[in-house]
Amino acid sequence: MAIHIYNTLSGKKERFEPLEPGKVNMYVCGPTVYDSSHIGHARSVVVFDVISRYFKSQDYDVTYVRNFTDIDDKIIDRANQLGIDSRALAKKYIHEFYKDMDALNVERASVEPKATEHIDRIKKIIGTLIQKGFGYQIDGDVFFAVDSFKTYGKLSGRNLEELEAGARVDIDKRKRNPFDFVLWKSAKPGEPSWRSPWGMGRPGWHIECSAMSSKYLGESIDIHGGGKDLIFPHHENEIAQSEAAFDKPFVKYWIHNGFVNIDQEKMSKSLGNFLMIKEVIKSYHPEAVRLFLLSNHYRSPIDFTEKAMEEATSGLDRIYALLERAQKKTGLSPETSGFKMGEYWEGFCKSMDDDFNTARGIGVLFNAVHKLNRLLDECKNRLSTDTRTTLQSAYIDILKMGNIMGFLVETPGTYFEDKRYKGLERDSIDQAIIEKMIEERTAARKAKDWAKADQIRKELGKRNIILEDRSEGTIWKVGR
RNA sequence: GGCGGCAUAGCCAAGUGGUAAGGCAGCGGUCUGCAAAACCGCCAUUCACCAGUUCGACUCUGGUUGCCGCCUCCA
Secondary structure: OOOEEEEOOOOEEEEOOOOOOOEEEEEEOOOEOOOOOEHHHHHHHHHHHHHHHHHHHOOOEEEEEEOEEOOOHHHHHHHHHHOOOHHHHHHHHHHHHHHHHHHOOOOOOOEOOEHHHHHHHHHHHHHHHHHOOOEEEEOOEEEEOHHHOOOOOOOOOOOHHHHHHOOOOOOOOOOOOOOOEEEEEEOOOOOOOEOOOOOOEEEOOOHHHHHHHHHHHOOOEEEEEEEHHHHHHHHHHHHHHHHHHHOOOOEEEEEEEOOEEEOOEEOOOOOOOOOEHHHHHHHOOHHHHHHHHOOOOOOOOEEEOHHHHHHHHHHHHHHHHHHHHHHHHHOOOOOOOOOOOOHHHHHHHHHHHEOOOHHHHHHHHHHHHHHHHHHHHHOOOOOOHHHHHHHHHHHHHHHHHHHHHOOOOOOHHHHHHHHHHHHHHHHOOOHHHHHHHHHHHHHHHHOOOHHHHHHHHHHHHHOOEEEEEEOOEEEEEEOO
């Protein structure tokens, strides 16, 4: 079964055939580091993290490049505002990005290059573009002439005439065409700058990706990704630059993820409703965030709401509860090596092969959870060899699916313990008191003093403590 | 104005030209001292609306309505 990908360039799902068999070269636009990362960044990064993991699981040799834009107008503006050095600002937010993404269990990309470390290569490409007649210099600025690139607009499905009709771009009279974009920008006094044949300046936004992508992955690559908003103009401009400079198709498959809305509204500066990752993971388990982000198809918009997050949390609890139950009852081990993947893994792969349909994949995961719970209910005492094999197979499938989607990495014990601890902290509850009350209740139950037992449970309920009487003993958890 | 997307049960959400995955919530039951958890059963004769193609469409085509995104920095 081959992987099929929706390619923005063709507007269709296409069978994935890498340029070089068995290898995947993938470039994803990373953040401009002038502020903390928000939940929208999380979606993009998580989606491509899962795509990369899935390719690896299908035995592809993946080279994944995700850049940092660490020189840019916004960074300079913000740094000036704060009265600090723009390099220090960039460094700070790169550090924060890693902190957030580590918390979300995002794997590091193969290469994570920074624009400022590739200035020479950027200048070289700009030189080539000027020499080939695609770029022109005015004062200290260098522009790309969109009219010189015949297929300009092929990614976003626009043409220059249409664009001009509804033009709302800033009018720079020096440009030959309003849509010409800057390759090299002259520096104002005090701004970070590099020496160049066109004077002191810095790279334009788009050119860095052409430079870094070609350096680490080659002049033609398999996959280039990013948020939907990057299609125009950023990715359109990247195509123009790269193809004009190298005379080769730049990217075979373009993948774009949809937005995250907050309570049905787009995150925007005017609404001030940017939801930062560091804030979200204070309230919700990072794995629940991943489960939530992957519960819709990556191209669809997804609405971040408290309700949706609570549902994701319930779902995650359900899976961990099953894993715990399975381990305790049967001694199934999380060791996956040496076991063949079963029907659920197969179903999961089928979903993933269809344009990385994680939403369907999660359905398969819950089917497996359900099946295991049922089997565990049915055989209360002894397990037949057949049942055991079935159990082990489904169990490993679940872990493997979790591994691709980047959750279920904790042991159930740790997961629930951590959850209790956080709940206690949040509600300022004293654990010793809770446990003492539970002991009293256990004694009352032993004495068949149901009235007292129920009274204690009621008391605990008032403190948001929920009990479960299991055969091995009573366990407790903190409610939401 | 141009380009693109979406409309599936109370909510979220997959989906194939052949008759609607999954999750959350709800209801009935099993289990339990009672609960909780888990399990069993129920929960869209119907997929915005109207035409058309077809033996047959939620799935294809055309139109209508509604919502959203991009076109300006943005994941």
